[in-house]
Amino acid sequence: MVGVGGRSKGCKTCRRRRVKCGANSLTLQSSNASSLTTTDEAKPFCGRCDKAGIQCDGYVQFGEFVDLTQQMVKKGSSNLDTPRPTPSITKSASCGPNVIEVPPMPLIRNPSRDEQTIFSSHLIDRLFTWHEDPASPESASWISALLLSSEDSGVLSFASTRALATSYFAKTHSHSDLMRKGAGFYSLALNTLRSQLQDPDLVFQDNMLIAIICMAMYELVTYHQPTGWLHHYRGLARLTFIRGPFRHQSGVAFSMLPMLRSCILLGYLVQRKHCFLETPEWKTIPWERVGLHQKLPLDNLHDILCDIPGYLEDLDNLGNWPSGRTGKEVFLASVRKRIFTSLESLHSWRWEWEKDFPASTYTISPNGLDPETSRPLPPSPFQSVIWFVNSYRANELMTYNAIRLILTRSLELSGLNPEVANTTIASDPLLPKEGTRHDVAIEICRMVDYHLHCFRRSSGAFMIIFPLNVAYLHLDEDTYGIKPWLESVMDLVADTHGFEIGRRENMPRQTANLRSHCHPKQD
Numbered sequence: 242m243v244g245v246g247g248r249s250k251g252c253k254t255c256r257r258r259r260v261k262c263g264a265n266s267l268t269l270q271s272s273n274a275s276s277l278t279t280t281d282e283a284k285p286f287c288g289r290c291d292k293a294g295i296q297c298d299g300y301v302q303f304g305e306f307v308d309l310t311q312q313m314v315k316k317g318s319s320n321l322d323t324p325r326p327t328p329s330i331t332k333s334a335s336c337g338p339n340v341i342e343v344p345p346m347p348l349i350r351n352p353s354r355d356e357q358t359i360f361s362s363h364l365i366d367r368l369f370t371w372h373e374d375p376a377s378p379e380s381a382s383w384i385s386a387l388l389l390s391s392e393d394s395g396v397l398s399f400a401s402t403r404a405l406a407t408s409y410f411a412k413t414h415s416h417s418d419l420m421r422k423g424a425g426f427y428s429l430a431l432n433t434l435r436s437q438l439q440d441p442d443l444v445f446q447d448n449m450l451i452a453i454i455c456m457a458m459y460e461l462v463t464y465h466q467p468t469g470w471l472h473h474y475r476g477l478a479r480l481t482f483i484r485g486p487f488r489h490q491s492g493v494a495f496s497m498l499p500m501l502r503s504c505i506l507l508g509y510l511v512q513r514k515h516c517f518l519e520t521p522e523w524k525t526i527p528w529e530r531v532g533l534h535q536k537l538p539l540d541n542l543h544d545i546l547c548d549i550p551g552y553l554e555d556l557d558n559l560g561n562w563p564s565g566r567t568g569k570e571v572f573l574a575s576v577r578k579r580i581f582t583s584l585e586s587l588h589s590w591r592w593e594w595e596k597d598f599p600a601s602t603y604t605i606s607p608n609g610l611d612p613e614t615s616r617p618l619p620p621s622p623f624q625s626v627i628w629f630v631n632s633y634r635a636n637e638l639m640t641y642n643a644i645r646l647i648l649t650r651s652l653e654l655s656g657l658n659p660e661v662a663n664t665t666i667a668s669d670p671l672l673p674k675e676g677t678r679h680d681v682a683i684e685i686c687r688m689v690d691y692h693l694h695c696f697r698r699s700s701g702a703f704m705i706i707f708p709l710n711v712a713y714l715h716l717d718e719d720t721y722g723i724k725p726w727l728e729s730v731m732d733l734v735a736d737t738h739g740f741e742i743g744r745r746e747n748m749p750r751q752t753a754n755l756r757s758h759c760h761p762k763q764d
Contacts, residue, residue, distance in 0.1 A: 519547045529717065542641060601634040679715060702738035
């Protein structure tokens with residue numbers, strides 16, 4: 242495990258921006274000469290963020306993983322595939338008028354020492370960034386378990402985490418030799434998994450779930466088998482069901498529950514089948530320990546999402562209802578009522594979110610982003626894009642919009658038209674009952690710039706794969722070339738962030754069942 246000894250004690254915002262926080266802050270004076278200025282690290286929020294007029298995310302109160310790839314670069318190393326450019330100090334508009342930044346150095350492609358530590362820390366720093374939540378130290382516990390596994394090659398956690406870490410590093414650095422090495426670890430993990438599934442004690446260990454999540458993400462990265470990730474998600478569902486909700490009330494099992502539920506639900510959405518997570522015990526028991534846990538906004542969204550796979554199956558059953566069978570109208574009324582209730586719950590969630598997190602969004606020009614701090618994206622077809630005060634609000638609103646699209650279309654297929662507010666000027670972002678499905682899909686697309694900004698690293702790219710696939714299916718009109726732009730964005734998700742499943746030619750395979758939901762033959 243990469244520890245935190247000697248880690249900067251600066252606030253999370255300044256560290257993410259790669260600027261000094263507190264003592265020895267480097268500033269630009271009016272004379273354009275640089276000087277060192279000593280300031281105190283104010284608590285709970287730093288003075289630098291306050292002076293720059295940006296939100297400070299506070300200080301890390303628990304162990305944090307560190308990406309060591311840059312620390313391992315050696316002068317004159319023969320392992321570098323490309324010459325190392327001379328760093329230049331540039332002024333960043335997004336970091337305030339008096340802040341300068343030094344661009345990060347390139348990563349080595351063939352590390353000569355401690356390569357597994359490098360691969361693992363790279364994975365944690367680039368992808369599993371949600372362990373950094375300062376409000377919940379437990380959120381880091383299952384991520385921590387990734388790097389606490391035994392070095393014994395016969396242990397499942399060793400093989401699965403090494404397979405993902407090695408292949409992810411290889412994919413993001415275009416290293417074919419390392420990709421083959423990752424495939425070797427993956428083969429070892431599959432064989433070990435088959436053996437351990439026969440052990441009644443090992444099946445109930447938390448590490449089993451973590452290992453399968455890693456193996457599913459390996460398939461998302463490599464895409465060797467188009468349905469490999471789905472098979473792992475189904476396996477997660479079976480194991481989780483057998484474990485029961487009481488095993489997820491604390492520790493690693495509780496901290497990984499949001500990730501676990503999202504994986505399982507995605508699998509059931511693709512299959513269009515009722516999910517066991519829709520039952521009341523799975524929506525309540527893990528959070529029943531009074532005073533210890535409370536549901537977060539994303540947890541409440543997942544509760545609504547838990548019901549949707551069942552709605553899709555019910556709609557399929559209505560479409561295939563035998564001509565001589567009675568009771569169709571009664572069943573249809575029941576389906577309509579349940580879908581409508583879920584949509585109303587989603588609207589209530591959105592209003593509550595608006596009340597609890599006012600001013601969490603604002604709009605900016607896509608051409609106004611600082612090129613020194615943002616990743617290059619395909620030319621935007623939008624005049625403005627939606628920005629957020631932090632990544633938690635961004636993930637929540639993106640998920641909300643994807644759920645809204647699926648629920649709205651489900652209600653339409655049941656024979657009811659959702660009520661739309663008769664307003665000529667809608668809010669930005671849209672409030673409940675504002676806008677059509679096409680408008681909601683456009684709103685998802687307008688969040689891409691934020692999610693793919695460099696400070697999100699690759700976690701934002703991972704977050705938007707499913708919502709963008711859903712949005713793509715609901716773009717009924719394309720007068721502004723939004724679909725080609727979206728396809729280019731998905732290629733970037735594959736090439737830059739490593740998720741091969743997101744590539745444009747792979748999109749139809751992943752959304753075949755949802756496509757029939759959005760564009761059925763009878764339409």
